[in-house]
Amino acid sequence: xxxxxxxxxxxxxxxxxxxxxxxxxxxxxxxxxxxxxxxxxxxxxxxxxxxxxxxxxxxxxxxxxxxxxxxxxxxxxxxxxxxxxxxxxxxxxxxxxxxxxxxxxxxxxxxxxxxxxxxxxxxxxxxxxxxxxxxxxxxxxxxxxxxxxxxxxxxxxxxxxxxxxxxxxxxxxxxxxxxxxxxxxxxxxxxxxxxxxxxxxxxxxxxxxxxxxxxxxxxxxxxxxxxxxxxxxxxxxxxxxxxxxxxxxxxxxxxx
Amino acid sequence: xxxxxxxxxxxxxxxxxxxxxxxxxxxxxxxxxxxxxxxxxxxxxxxxxxxxxxxxxxxxxxxxxxxxxxxxxxxxxxxxxxxxxxxxxxxxxxxxxxxxxxxxxxxxxxxxxxxxxxxxxxxxxxxxxxxxxxxxxxxxxxxxxxxxxxxxxxxxxxxxxxxxxxxxxxxxxxxxxxxxxxxxxxxxxxxxxxxxxxxxxx
Numbered sequence: 001x002x003x004x005x006x007x008x009x010x011x012x013x014x015x016x017x018x019x020x021x022x023x024x025x026x027x028x029x030x031x032x033x034x035x036x037x038x039x040x041x042x043x044x045x046x047x048x049x050x051x052x053x054x055x056x057x058x059x060x061x062x063x064x065x066x067x068x069x070x071x072x073x074x075x076x077x078x079x080x081x082x083x084x085x086x087x088x089x090x091x092x093x094x095x096x097x098x099x100x101x102x103x104x105x106x107x108x109x110x111x112x113x114x115x116x117x118x119x120x121x122x123x124x125x126x127x128x129x130x131x132x133x134x135x136x137x138x139x140x141x142x143x144x145x146x147x148x149x150x151x152x153x154x155x156x157x158x159x160x161x162x163x164x165x166x167x168x169x170x171x172x173x174x175x176x177x178x179x180x181x182x183x184x185x186x187x188x189x190x191x192x193x194x195x196x197x198x199x200x201x202x203x204x205x206x207x208x209x210x211x212x213x214x215x216x217x218x219x220x221x222x223x224x225x226x227x228x229x230x231x232x233x234x235x236x237x238x239x240x241x242x243x244x245x246x247x248x249x250x251x252x253x254x255x256x
Numbered sequence: 257x258x259x260x261x262x263x264x265x266x267x268x269x270x271x272x273x274x275x276x277x278x279x280x281x282x283x284x285x286x287x288x289x290x291x292x293x294x295x296x297x298x299x300x301x302x303x304x305x306x307x308x309x310x311x312x313x314x315x316x317x318x319x320x321x322x323x324x325x326x327x328x329x330x331x332x333x334x335x336x337x338x339x340x341x342x343x344x345x346x347x348x349x350x351x352x353x354x355x356x357x358x359x360x361x362x363x364x365x366x367x368x369x370x371x372x373x374x375x376x377x378x379x380x381x382x383x384x385x386x387x388x389x390x391x392x393x394x395x396x397x398x399x400x401x402x403x404x405x406x407x408x409x410x411x412x413x414x415x416x417x418x419x420x421x422x423x424x425x426x427x428x429x430x431x432x433x434x435x436x437x438x439x440x441x442x443x444x445x446x447x448x449x450x451x452x453x454x455x456x457x458x
Contacts, residue, residue: 008381077443097273101401200370222372255397
């Protein structure tokens with residue numbers, strides 16, 4: 001077995017009702033199409049995983065779960081993670097029952113970190129993703145945790161926060177740079193380098209992917225296990241197989 | 257075509273929606289088994305499992321499904337354990353506290369040893385090395401998500417494995433009518449479907 005690095009390519013779908021939306025730095029939502037069509041398209045194009053992040057927290061709406069989530073998961077035979085507005089264990093269980101494999105939690109975990117512990121005991125830490133929105137504080141060169149889709153800065157130091165969420169049982173981290181999100185100007189590489197000292201569970205980087213060279217740069221960080229990308233796929237700037245072929249030739253262990 | 261039935265053990269853990277949809281796609285009808293009397297005799301059984309080993313075992317026992325599974329397996333009914341469902345086929349697991357399994361295949365489950373690159377849980381697509389006579393798939397990449405791995409008393413029952421850092425992890429096992437896979441076939445694209453088909457057609 002060859003020794004290359006494992007790396008995952010995840011399609012991140014920010015959704016509002018049934019639509020995929022796209023924003024820049026979480027501002028100015030723009031509808032780009034139906035979520036189920038996008039998910040199926042990326043599945044057929046060989047994506048490794050799908051992340052649904054609900055921008056308007058409709059996930060615990062019964063109709064949403066029945067009409068959207070079950071349909072969205074039925075034909076997609078790759079792992080699905082769902083986040084956005086999950087507040088308690090009951091909602092998490094319902095989402096998993098509808099076909100999702102993992103739930104991603106941000107705001108509710110910041111308000112009550114014990115929720116992560118409760119969830120990981122209940123559904124297993126492998127199904128609990130700590131979703132972190134990190135915003136750079138230019139004055140002291142640290143990153144701070146944001147909630148509510150990047151709108152509210154809690155002032156919590158991201159380096160300290162990742163230690164807490166791992167201790168509480170998060171089995172995976174999805175870390176988005178609020179400053180890079182939607183810009184297509186490259187990942188926030190410094191953030192992930194700094195995080196690598198504090199992270200022992202799989203970490204997915206998101207925000208800023210524009211070109212293959214951006215992915216190559218972030219993939220050099222041994223602590224980043226994959227990337228979640230959105231606009232470059234939505235607007236056909238990069239193709240999944242084109243990215244995968246490039247990394248396959250670079251001796252990565254990827255599903256191609 | 258009349259649909260065949262498959263017994264899917266439904267004991268309240270994890271995502272059985274996806275595996276049931278995969279089985280329906282393969283023209284099987286799922287019979288959800290919540291208690292022993294739900295079982296359709298002479299039909300194959302799938303035992304899924306997500307979460308922790310002790311919790312899965314507790315729930316199986318609560319509904320007396322553990323005894324039923326042992327009885328059926330010994331009778332020769334084909335049984336497929338998926339993920340923790342596979343680990344449950346072993347004698348015991350060391351997850352959280354030492355907990356007895358179904359004892360259908362000799363061995364136990366223990367924690368994967370990790371390093372900075374190969375983290376635990378082991379999450380993602382891994383290339384499985386299968387024994388040639390068993391399977392032939394397109395890509396051989398399957399989706400794994402687990403923190404514990406099994407160790408078999410007799411390696412001859414291993415039909416496929418992955419390497420992960422310093423670990424050699426059994427990915428699929430088979431002893432007569434009892435089969436298991438550590439990966440999630442219902443989340444492994446077309447190869448996963450073919451793995452399930454293999455078990456259903458056999």
